[in-house]
Amino acid sequence: xxxxxxxxxxxxxxxxxxxxxxxxxxxxxxxxxxxxxxxxxxxxxxxxxxxxxxxxxxxxxxxxxxxxxxxxxxxxxxxxxxxxxxxxxxxxxxxxxxxxxxxxxxxxxxxxxxxxxxxxxxxxxxxxxxxxxxxxxxxxxxxxxxxxxxxxxxxxxxxxxxxxxxxxxxxxxxxxxxxxxxxxxxxxxxxxxxxxxxxxxxxxxxxxxxxxxxxxxxxxxxxxxxxxxxxxxxxxxxxxxxxxxxxxxxxxxxxxxxxxxxxxxxxxxxxxxxxxxxxxxxxxxxxxxxxxxxxxxxxxxxxxxxxxxxxxxxxxxxxxxxxxxxxxxxxxxxxxxxxxxxx
Numbered sequence: 001x002x003x004x005x006x007x008x009x010x011x012x013x014x015x016x017x018x019x020x021x022x023x024x025x026x027x028x029x030x031x032x033x034x035x036x037x038x039x040x041x042x043x044x045x046x047x048x049x050x051x052x053x054x055x056x057x058x059x060x061x062x063x064x065x066x067x068x069x070x071x072x073x074x075x076x077x078x079x080x081x082x083x084x085x086x087x088x089x090x091x092x093x094x095x096x097x098x099x100x101x102x103x104x105x106x107x108x109x110x111x112x113x114x115x116x117x118x119x120x121x122x123x124x125x126x127x128x129x130x131x132x133x134x135x136x137x138x139x140x141x142x143x144x145x146x147x148x149x150x151x152x153x154x155x156x157x158x159x160x161x162x163x164x165x166x167x168x169x170x171x172x173x174x175x176x177x178x179x180x181x182x183x184x185x186x187x188x189x190x191x192x193x194x195x196x197x198x199x200x201x202x203x204x205x206x207x208x209x210x211x212x213x214x215x216x217x218x219x220x221x222x223x224x225x226x227x228x229x230x231x232x233x234x235x236x237x238x239x240x241x242x243x244x245x246x247x248x249x250x251x252x253x254x255x256x257x258x259x260x261x262x263x264x265x266x267x268x269x270x271x272x273x274x275x276x277x278x279x280x281x282x283x284x285x286x287x288x289x290x291x292x293x294x295x296x297x298x299x300x301x302x303x304x305x306x307x308x309x310x311x312x313x314x315x316x317x318x319x320x321x322x323x324x325x326x327x328x329x330x331x332x333x334x335x336x337x338x339x340x341x342x343x
Contacts, residue, residue, distance in 0.1 A: 005330030006269040010305040042303045043172030046082040049257035049297035051279030052090040055108040060320035068115035071283045074323030079120030083171050088259045089124035094142035097134030105133040113149035125226035127155025127182030127199040132190050136197040155180025156199045163192040163200040166215040177220035183229040184260050202227045209251040216252040224255040234261040237277040249273040274299050274309035285319045292316035300331030
């Protein structure tokens with residue numbers, strides 16, 4: 001992207017303090033022991049996010065022929081060398097269940113999950129319109145399969161409470177929470193309730209705000225939200241999603257990764273938070289130039305709390321294989337040369 005990346009400054013945790021309290025009367029002086037509270041020093045923090053990832057070999061047959069790592073081979077180790085990567089996993093990561101009556105059913109075989117983790121992905125949002133393609137048994141099992149592979153699932157669960165749980169990380173002195181929501185719901189039966197498995201709604205403003213606040217109350221200094229919203233082919237955010245973003249930011253969200261539109265949308269700083277309105281397709285078939293034009297969201301937080309945000313341009317050069325096309329305009333520069341668009 002041209003020009004300097006947007007920046008803002010996050011509020012930092014309180015610095016180390018030393019306090020001494022003295023109580024006196026006319027005849028005696030009592031000095032309390034000195035108490036020192038030391039917080040861990042903060043380093044920098046590099047976070048990436050992507051749009052839709054469907055490692056379904058029936059939808060992208062080349063993955064079966066070339067191997068699961070093929071999906072990530074055009075990224076020059078970008079996610080391996082950062083601190084945290086969040087993707088929207090748009091397929092059911094389970095081998096259980098049967099396809100529901102839908103136009104598209106996407107399954108990501110459990111054998112692909114070690115490759116996803118090995119290529120640097122720590123968090124997968126499952127609150128979308130494909131994680132439940134094979135029924136609730138597969139949805140719940142998919143969450144467990146991700147955990148077993150070392151990938152934190154967000155956005156779905158065995159009930160409403162579990163579906164809204166944040167994934168927490170302690171990284172370089174920062175406590176980071178990641179939440180997942182989905183505003184694209186095939187029908188109300190996909191939504192989690194107190195006694196039903198499902199996903200957390202991306203249209204329930206009150207519930208989204210409560211989840212962000214709960215993460216903050218649990219000690220998160222940085223809250224990242226991955227949310228499936230908008231409409232297919234949109235290139236700008238919708239009014240309702242803008243309102244939901246502002247509500248979550250007011251509650252304490254610092255980064256929002258949006259997806260679902262299958263088209264790249266803009267990024268902007270909203271009240272100090274980095275909002276990526278729509279990250280488009282990522283590991284997806286190359287259907288058209290517009291749908292293959294994508295980006296990686298990048299957020300770089302300096303030790304003093306200053307936040308930089310930008311989008312790293314990418315292109316789905318061949319089916320299921322996004323390739324970086326430009327160097328990032330914010331954060332640390334890669335040590336390898338970006339190869340550019342492949343034919």
